[in-house]
Amino acid sequence: MSIDFASKANREIFQRIREISGQNPELCMQCGTCSASCTGIGKMDFLPRQVIRKIQLGDPGVINCHSIWVCTTCLTCSARCPRGIDVGRIMEALRVINLRKGNEVLVMENIPTEVKVEVPQMALTSGFRKLSA
């Protein structure tokens, strides 16, 4: 199936990514500093640099990438980006667009009981705020 990159629905998605993140992905020059610094890359399907590239190219599939759910919002990417892009905010925008549609990854029933009992409360609050709808 071919993707209509220029369709109205697609343009709206990218407008929302810009609005919610407050960032301009066009500034990215694909240097890869974010990817080299990223905590989660070992478990990601696309590197942070590639996520930004997908946005630049207008690929609506970016919304469904797994990487956004692996991000720990450690903000190393944001602190180091030589173009001043707060990459963490772009990852959050992609998560938020999903969460507001009810697409979530963290479900209480799927967390092993011993983990639920052991972890500090802050892990549960932060995890559910970032990863559940």
Place this chain on the structure above:
Amino acid sequence: MQILYFPGCTLSTKAKGLDITTREALAALGVHLCELPRWTCCGTVFPLAQDNYIQMVAAARLLATSASLGENRLVTVCSFCYHVLKRVNHAIKNNREAKEKINNYLEENYSGEVQPVHPLEIIRNDYGFNRLREKLGDSLKGLRVACYYGCMLVRPPGEMNFGNPDNPTIMEEFIAALGGVPVDFASKTKCCGSYQILNTPDLVANRTKEILASAAASGAQAIITSCPLCQFNLDRQQEKVADKKNFRQIPVLYFTQLLAAVFKVPLDKMGIEEHYVDPRAVLKEI
């Protein structure tokens, strides 16, 4: 000196040791913490979406309550709480829409006048590292300590203002003032994997393995932190290391536990039963 204190939820449950030793250690330095009345959770994470003001409300209420008590500073030690309070305060100060919406919701008139402060800043700015060195400079007897900051204390640097985001030094200065040896520790601002312990536990296993290896390579006898989640991840993951023969366990302490040990707070009052790697051998030496 008395100063208002916000413990946060994890400190009254899973990280009691951090709460007790913060109070005890600061009291020994003449700083008495008064608990903020009717406090709630701070929200734990700062919302990174521009339009998400509701997730700032909890922290804003804590700050507004502090202001209504006539205080201009609020101490908090947990890295997450400190991060959220500081960033929400920054938003209220610098973003007119955030200020208006949050104040309308809370029926308050708060404009960012309370400064969230970390106990390390209190020790450095109010007590002074030089004074600490004069009075307690022999206390740690050369203990080799890896100072672990993680993410929340230092990033984003423009808002947190906690030193160089890749090479903060306040914990090292603290350890050196007490007569310890802060080791060169390349992973000091790497993320431990944080709340991904719930969703991608393998990630936490990999990240903590790297951080622990880096601390071990530098010859650290202990790792210190101010974050209950970093402490949990770095400490408990040591239980899961498969190759126990070639792995040296390192106790992961709160920096306040070291200071409490300096002031001879009894070990059974420090909450060390919460730790997987037994820190008693290290603490008894102090």
